[in-house]
Amino acid sequence: MKLYDHPRAPSPRRVRIFLAEKGLEVPRETVSIEDGGQLQPAFLARNPAGTVPLLELDDGTRIGESIAICRYFEALQPQPSLFGQGAVEQATVEMWNRRVEFDLLLAVFAAVRNAHPAFAGRALPGPVPVDQLPALAERSRGIAERMCDWLDRHLAGQRFLAGERFSVADISLLVGLDFARVGKLRLTEGRPQLLRWHTEVSARPSATA
């Protein structure tokens, strides 16, 4: 088994944190995104989406998409559960993970990729050039800010996003908040509950994975 990885990109970090929480070690190979390694024919043959992370199993099966990779490991080793146990908790984790993905993580990605000079002509991942839309960057910053207002209220009532147990939704939020700094978005400022949550989750050993 091999995990195609990158030490600074946000999506591979989600998988590394997930693995660290499970206490799993997986052989990793860094794809040199700096040199466009994820868009070279050799890698595109493995993952036509042109994205890392990608998990390759020994029989050649390939799993792309961070959360799909995480689900593979959840099924292999259910404990500690990071997708929830039982119907209600599983649904609650899925709900908060999706809310955080759509209105925070993807919004932060859009805010950074449509504005930062490093992503000129690459506003979306993948092999096809996509022009930046500065108006979308601005709109996305607003979406992320409003989502964090909601999360700040939500976290006033509970320790983690989906309740009293740490879950994959917390991983998505941590990666989103930290990557937001690339776009000079300091989303915990003025949001005491979100800051309390961020401080606690950042102190977990997995945060540095």
Next chain:
Amino acid sequence: MKLYDHPRAPSPRRVRIFLAEKGLEVPRETVSIEDGGQLQPAFLARNPAGTVPLLELDDGTRIGESIAICRYFEALQPQPSLFGQGAVEQATVEMWNRRVEFDLLLAVFAAVRNAHPAFAGRALPGPVPVDQLPALAERSRGIAERMCDWLDRHLAGQRFLAGERFSVADISLLVGLDFARVGKLRLTEGRPQLLRWHTEVSARPSATA
């Protein structure tokens, strides 16, 4: 238990198809999106995201987000499995469902909501007005078209998106392709494998749920 629903919006349709495939019936209440019912205080108190579908359990627990609702029912009644069985199939379903969501379903939503006059000032769901970005509509049409090129190649090798078994990823794709017509996107045209797939999946009894 009650499912807040709408007969023509695409996201509630995902849940209805899912329930029909499981052979489950759930009491439903239509939210009058035409009159902004999903943005009224009574509904926002139930789901601050201001979106349908929403599932309310008898103990007051509320589950938003289509796929989170589907996961609740998958856990309640695992057969027939629509999220896959075993680690590899579960991960494969998750991967294709996400690819279809991000680069087809969300792209189609963005294409329609950023261009169609019915969504002026409401380019995103939720209680906060969001201006349309015509350039984003155009970009999103291109993303959806390119994704369908990939799906057409992918479906040449297999019956359904995640293999030989129908899954939630197929539901997401069906809803995306059908909703695309609102934006005058005819995504099966010139794509024989995608058309073959669409014809077969549209003939399932669940497609009219």
